[in-house]
Amino acid sequence: MVSIKKSVGYIKKSKLHKQDSQLHFLTKLFKSSIVIILFLFIWEFAPKLGIVEATFLPPFSDVVNAWWELIKSGELWFHFKSSILRSLFGFLLALAIAIPLGLIIGWYPLMRDLLTPILELFRNTAALALLPVFILILGIGELSKVSIILFACTWPVLLNTISAVKNVDPLLIKSARSMNISSIKLFYKVILPASVPTIFTGVRMAGTGAILVLIAAEMVGAKAGLGYFITYTQYNFLIPEMYAGILTISILGLIINYGLSSIENYFSRWKQ
Amino acid sequence: MEKIKFERVTKKFLIRDDQKKGALREFTAIQDIDFSVKEGEFITLVGPSGCGKSTLLDLLMGLSRPTKGRILIDGREIDGPGLDRGIVFQQYALFPWKTARGNIEFGLEAKGIPKSEWKERADHYLDLVGLKKFADRYPHELSGGMKQRVAIARSLAFNPEVLVMDEPFAALDAQTRETLQAELLRIWEKTGKTILFVTHGIDEAVYLGQRVVVLTANPGTVKKIVDIPLKNWLEDADIKSNPKFVEARHEVWSLLHESEFIGANI
């Protein structure tokens, strides 16, 4: 008897709990989306009410319609694809070069001291300032675009990797060395895992930078890609289409940032 | 049955000269340290800050080399790190990306113990330090005392003959420290390891050690080795008021403070 009562009480409680957490979820959703909804609302009605010029800022629904047409025709996908391929290619190439190189440079104090100043100089040279140079030397084809993304992504990853290796807690190295492990093991069992979070900060910076540089490069000289699409639509006065392109870039940026920070969280899960 | 022998061990460092800019000069951290430790002995080292205790332990661990003299273990000169010695540091030095179990397994792997035995061994030593339930926690999820227990378990798990401890309980609160002191004595009795224990606490040195090595600073030398004539620490709950304890404590205290009065830096 008692046990039945108890279990009924338990069910009630857990139901209540479920409702509670549902409510919690809804308030959270509300909080995180209300301002965006408001923003879209203003975007929709400001042009319709004539507060802003509808030719330059068409209502949000017009943009969505244009967007939908672009998706259906496959045009957007075409540009999206060439943008994402370029940035992914340049970005991954940068990681493949900068991480191993950074690990090596970071490990040898002399190399580190010699190279860090020039690397800082490169990092602080805005990649876009070099765009004309890249186009001059490599033309306006894929090569110059991938190269400039590679250039922009390399420095943050490289410098972060170097400083990650440099800043590994010496006590951890001492502790591992006291267990008589070889230098190679010390490297990939201690230095590498200890460096991962800092390296990833650099990777995320590179991811954000990649999009920025890509779009700018595509605006200057390209025949495909989202940057090109935006300038093209602007020249041809396809304003709703232009906004559709801009929104696509926002979404692309969000996806990349979200993806990278999830990976970062996964690799740093042992940190507080 | 002499386990460790320090033979006139001297360590000098090159440091920047204060007088001449850019120049280097020699600095003697420890000089002519000469004593031996018996097999299975629990010996504690006390001395003023900067007298070279950690330096001496580094030499014993084979992490650096003496400038003069040598250190023998079982009659053989130390020529590098080895798993016949295990060390526990004040700041735990656990690998933060590994769980408690992972940290212990790190040492087992270093020792070349087959993977099939890792779990059992890790469990055994986690149990020994009372952390069986916390095997899968990361260091940041453990309290200071728990972290230090994991560090002790890690050093014991690869079964070194000598356990070296550099102020392992200094960062803990008084109560945790007392618990861990008693636990360490129990582990020592159970495993029969030779233990070298560095501390700042006179009470701790006298309570734990069978002998207390008192060091002086600038350069670090052995001032005196005090015998502690106490047995059955664990049975006697109030051992710290035992007249013999009080006497030994006073002797160590006086030895430490003589040198400070000469330095007149108080």
Ligand SMILES: Nc1ncnc2c1ncn2[C@@H]1O[C@H](COP(=O)(O)OP(=O)(O)OP(=O)(O)O)[C@@H](O)[C@H]1O
């Ligand atoms: N790598 C080094 N280079 C130069 N000097 C050093 C080095 N390591 C230690 N010393 C010096 O040697 C002396 C002894 O240092 P050590 O760390 O062994 O002292 P300690 O007795 O462990 O002190 P504490 O009780 O504060 O831990 C100090 O004066 C220190 O400055």
Ligand SMILES: [Mg+2]
């Ligand atoms: Mg020290």
